[in-house]
Amino acid sequence: xxxxxxxxxxxxDLVAYTERAPRLGETVTGREFRTVPGGKGANQAVxxxxxxxxxxxxxxxxDDPYGDLLRAGLERSGVDTGLLHTVEGPSGTAHIVVDGTGxxxxxxxxxxxxxxxxxxxxxxxxIAGAELLLLQLELPLSAVIEGxxxxxxxxxxxxxxxxxxxxxxxGLLDCVDLLVPNEHEAxxxxxxxxxxxxxxxxxxxxxxxVITLGARGCxxxxxxxxxxxxxxxxxxxxxxxxxxxxxxxxxxxxxxERRPVPKALAWAASAAALCVQRPGASASMPYRTEIEAx
Ligand code: RIB
Numbered sequence: 001x002x003x004x005x006x007x008x009x010x011x012x013d014l015v016a017y018t019e020r021a022p023r024l025g026e027t028v029t030g031r032e033f034r035t036v037p038g039g040k041g042a043n044q045a046v047x048x049x050x051x052x053x054x055x056x057x058x059x060x061x062x063d064d065p066y067g068d069l070l071r072a073g074l075e076r077s078g079v080d081t082g083l084l085h086t087v088e089g090p091s092g093t094a095h096i097v098v099d100g101t102g103x104x105x106x107x108x109x110x111x112x113x114x115x116x117x118x119x120x121x122x123x124x125x126x127i128a129g130a131e132l133l134l135l136q137l138e139l140p141l142s143a144v145i146e147g148x149x150x151x152x153x154x155x156x157x158x159x160x161x162x163x164x165x166x167x168x169x170x171g172l173l174d175c176v177d178l179l180v181p182n183e184h185e186a187x188x189x190x191x192x193x194x195x196x197x198x199x200x201x202x203x204x205x206x207x208x209x210v211i212t213l214g215a216r217g218c219x220x221x222x223x224x225x226x227x228x229x230x231x232x233x234x235x236x237x238x239x240x241x242x243x244x245x246x247x248x249x250x251x252x253x254x255x256x257e258r259r260p261v262p263k264a265l266a267w268a269a270s271a272a273a274l275c276v277q278r279p280g281a282s283a284s285m286p287y288r289t290e291i292e293a294x
Contacts, residue, residue: 003054003256005130005156007123007147008041009113009138010059010074010084011092012066013241013281019100030097037073038094038281039113040136040163043242047249048134049078051271052288053256056080056130058123058147059139062091062112073282083123087115092138102237102276108138108164116143119150128154131256134248135176136161141169148175157255160206161248162189173205178255180248186211195219199227210251210265212244212272220265230265233273233294242281247272250291270294 018030037046041059049055057079061067063086070091074081092111098104117140119127124146127133133151135144135158144160151158152175160176162168165185173179179202186209187193190201195211199221202209208222213229215237221227237243250271254264271291278284286294 003130004048004132004134004252005056005058005127006041006045006048006134007058007127007139007143008044008134008136009039009092009108009110010037010042010057010061010070011039011094011108011113011138012070013038013094013096015096015098015241015280017098017239017279021097021099021105034280036280036283037070038242039070039092040138040161040245041134042070042074043245043281043285044134044136044161044249044252045074045079046077046282047246047271047285048253050285050287051250051253051291053249053253056083056126058083058119058126060085060087060112060116062087062089064090066091066093067112077282083126087112089115096241098239098241098279102240104239104241106241110138113139116140118143119146123147124150127151127156130156132156132252133158134161134252135159137164137166141166141172145169145172148172151175159248159252161244163244165189170205176206178208178210179206180210180212180244180251182212182214182244196227212247214240217269218247218265220261230262230269232269235273235277237276239279239284240276242284243272243276245281246275246285249285267291
């Protein structure tokens with residue numbers, strides 16, 4: 001039995017580090033350029049595997065050189081890539097600007113991720129045999145919905161990161177056990193900018209919500225209980241790319257290990273705090289020993 005299945009994207013992140021991000025129409029001179037494996041799905045898979053999870057990645061890379069590098073990166077972190085297909089054409093890429101505060105802006109070009117429109121019998125069986133399924137919104141919605149439905153029908157718990165944010169069909173949310181938006185995504189989905197109000201609203205659609213609040217920690221809310229805010233460790237961020245994915249991947253491991261929710265959230269927050277102190281998405285994700293030490 002695979003513990004954690006991830007149905008999601010794999011991108012090569014092309015990252016420009018600059019003191020100040022350019023406005024539209026403006027050119028600025030940056031500090032450094034890095035090519036780092038990323039993609040919300042692959043990031044969550046790497047975070048979960050490094051945190052000690054038994055992780056399977058479902059998705060697609062292209063038959064370009066990035067595809068081989070992305071697959072190898074996942075495997076080095078211990079992720080099973082047996083259901084990560086190689087398709088004709090370019091891999092997904094993410095074009096990222098990180099400013100002097102560590103904040104980022106991202107344009108994703110789906111490439112191979114866009115070919116994952118439906119699941120085959122192998123993918124469905126893997127999801128049905130997992131304990132938890134992690135989903136994001138960088139694959140076509142048809143595949144995300146099919147994955148969530150397959151999991152739900154088999155009693156497999158699902159965690160959805162609604163990013164990049166878009167209107168979510170009720171058919172999808174009906175199959176989600178835990179929704180993990182950041183505060184901007186929560187506001188977009190609920191219409192409320194106040195995280196507590198957003199959480200209350202979203203609880204009308206899913207049984208539990210964690211709204212991530214960056215350096216301010218997160219807000220956890222489950223049906224029938226009052227929302228509770230959990231702080232994040234105080235650290236100096238150099239690159240926040242992938243912090244949310246680290247949070248979700250490590251949270252999944254803690255939940256699969258049946259840790260109580262407050263402990264699971266604290267563990268995930270420690271992992272995300274370690275991630276933001278180093279550059280790059282998957283490259284910056286901590287291993288279990290580091291999280292335990294933190
Ligand atoms: O969540 C961070 C990720 O978003 C990056 O790694 C990039 O690939 C985009 O998908």
